[in-house]
Amino acid sequence: MIAFLIKRLFHALLVMFVISIIAFSIQDNLGDPIQQMVGQSVPESEREALREQLGLNDPFLVQYLRFAKNAAQLDFGYSYIFNEPTTEVVLRHLPATLELVAATTLLIVLLSVPIGVYSAIRPRALLSRFFMGVSIVGISIPVFLTAIVLIQLFAIGVTWTPFPADTGWGSWLNDLITTDGGMPAYGRGDPVHVFGTWYTNFASTEGLVYLVLPAISLASIMLPLFIRLIRAEMLEVLQSEYVKFARAKGISLRRIYFLHALKNTMLPVITVGGVQIGTLVAYTILTETVFQWPGMGLMFLNAINRSDIPLIVTYLMIVGLIFVITNTLVDLIYGLVNPTVKLTGKPA
Amino acid sequence: MFIVFVACAVLAPWLAPMNPYDLAQIDIMASELPPFWIDGSDPAYRMGTDAQGRDLLSTILYGARVSLIIGFGAVALQALLGVVFGLMAGYLGGRIDAFLMRLADIQLSFSTLMVAIVVGALVKAIFGGATFSAYAVPLLVLIIGLAEWPQYARTVRASVLAEKGKEYVDAARTMGLPSQRIMFRHILPNTLSPIFVISTVQVANAIISEAALSFLGLGMPETHPSLGSLIKSGFDYIQSGSWWITLIPGAVLVVLVLVINLLGDWLRDVLNPRLYKG
């Protein structure tokens, strides 16, 4: 267990090292702090002095070490746009994104497991085929398009009545395609304050309503993937000898499906889930842009559009940190669920 | 179906009723006209017009062309990088293999979209907005190519490792052939069919990535729109009720990607190579 943790920690440090090198190179090459600090009018000699004073003429390695030391203390300098420490800016935007990701993950877990299991147990059922069909279409639709369609349907509403309203079927079809709209699709409403910079959308009905559309959009890209994965793995497990043996022992089908089969199914799903967390965070940038959700993704995009290099660097470092932490957690969970992995990193 | 798409895109200048890049043909007064089946439409613009008064049908045709060019270009670059790195990793093994695969792992754990966004942001910051717009197509090819090579490299590496164990490679080596020759003349041809299959999926991915980047404002400028930037420009007007500007190119994008994905499925069934899991 301890050996495993040390190994993981080492791996995590390595990844963070790579990320920090990249982040530092960005800062080193693109940000000119002097320009930011003093503006255009200061003569070159003064700038040079300031540069010397700030250590900007030091060799690369010295500068990198200084950067790393500050980074370890979460100090990445000041944001140009907000004119306050970047770490504070990022941390202020962090809860919104985390809540969106949490709601999405909840949605994915709650839907993908039952649907995946069902369509594996009854692969020929009409409902299973329907789910499979929808999921292949779902994979093909980019997340921002899903979001736009959802906004049109549930926020703006469809008042379009192309079918002749005087016939029965026409008005029925018109009723079918018209929606009322009215769902909030802009920002996160009026979240409840918890403490510090953390405002939550989970504490009030209004907050939850604001979460609905963004979370569905974000889930729409992952859900089909997980449904298909769970179905494929489950189908394979159901063919296995130990499932047959469990049946020969006279165990109830429910126990076979939900204990024997599902536990084995979840092992590869957990691994893939770990990898997909990265993708999920990347997609928050798109989702937050569409819904103007005031999270890190939207902040990052603004930082890019306004060339706020320190803020970009901080975002990269903190997102990198989140990836590393979640990946380690996922590995840990995998090790706890799968008895054949002794938590030393080597399969026994 | 796919061929129809490619044909439409290639023939866009002749098929399209108007040239969206030609300012002279644009009538700002005719902006935000709806498509033909809704009241208030103008028969000259069958799919309606966008906010700048461009004919939507023509713009979509041109946009699909841009999307396809970038999709294929990016995949060609990915394939080149992926095949070279994959062959090196798989054939030479050892440190090079470990280094390249670790790099691919890290990049994949960040997800290709994230890498594309970051690289896109950097490229834009380096070149500045105006230059970026001017050279958007090659730059987007570069960005998406750089972001998505690991998938290729892994597939190639896996099939190289499988091929390497076979006897004809040993035979070639005992004949004293140089390793480049063994790699390119003997192993590469045998890894072609999995490469072919993932290429179709990758084209779809690249088109989606391009659309996502454009949607974020890191891609094609609105004066020279791809499907993604059309969706973005239309999205600003969705609240005012002009849903067609964003949803029609969106539907075209979905159908395009779906068609490519189905083509990929079909190819996999036809070629039926053992698909190597990463």
Next chain:
Amino acid sequence: MSLLEVNNLDVRFALRRGDVKALRDVSFTLDRGERLGIVGESGAGKSVAAFSLLNLIAKPGYIAGGSIRFDGQELNGMSDRALRRIRGNRISMIFQDPMMTLNPVLSIGEQMIECLKAHRRIGRREARAIALRKLEQVHIPSPEARLDQYPHELSGGMRQRVIIAIALLLDPDIIIADEPTTALDVTIQAEIMDLLLELCDKHNVGLILITHDLGVVSQVTQRMLVMYAGRVIEQGPTREIINDPQHPYTQGLMNALPQMATPGSRLNQIPGSMPSLDNLPSGCAFHPRCGFASRPDGSERAECRTRVPEFVASGNCQVACHMVAEMLDQQRIPAEETTR
């Protein structure tokens, strides 16, 4: 009446191009405490027979006809719920490959206790105590610790001992063992087989042993069935069949044993291979490979090609072969003539 009576069992696989008959007209009986061997090449239908008794054949397969009477109950057509009460409880199974049979993510104890709790209303602690006792019976060292271990921590032989312990957990009437030692190292095969026999004797359990190993069958079982292409072709007391096989296929199997060959010469193979079930030859399925399909005088025995042979009694055995039937007729005629 026997404990288990199988009559005219017919199993098919519903495939898109039509049904494939995996088992046809299979009949046998098993008494309490008796040991029955089922032999045949792979693909002959041995395992299908074993799995269909408890209606455990995999999806496209189904029981198309026949009856399976166990202790006065008809199992064919019984609801899955009612069958579940018999599976693992009164009839249990041992599978071929112990490496695949145990669920890798559940502890040994869990897999034993769930079986007990599925059939009896007992508490966890009590179930654990029974599981422990059974592990002791199969001579597993430090059984207490094994209960909390996972399958991958045990060797193949140990796992098969655990599986035997699970099979015996509820003191069943019958154990169906499908090639229980094939996947094990040769050195421990005999050990596991001896253990299985010892425990079956001790608890008076009937054993259906499915194997392709004629040696094991001859040492272990009292009666045996020989199967070929989904049919039983010969059955009877093991000793009689081994000493004097009647069916040409059984003879071929016996002759193919290494100990039957002259040292230094080639093994006596049966020419050809078993036909696939969806493309069976007409008449007797064995006739294309059979050396007796034509008579000693060279004339062809047309029946072999056209008619499926019925069972004829030869001594205490039942044999499905036209040649044997013909020979028995010829023996009977002179015998009748002499008595006249």
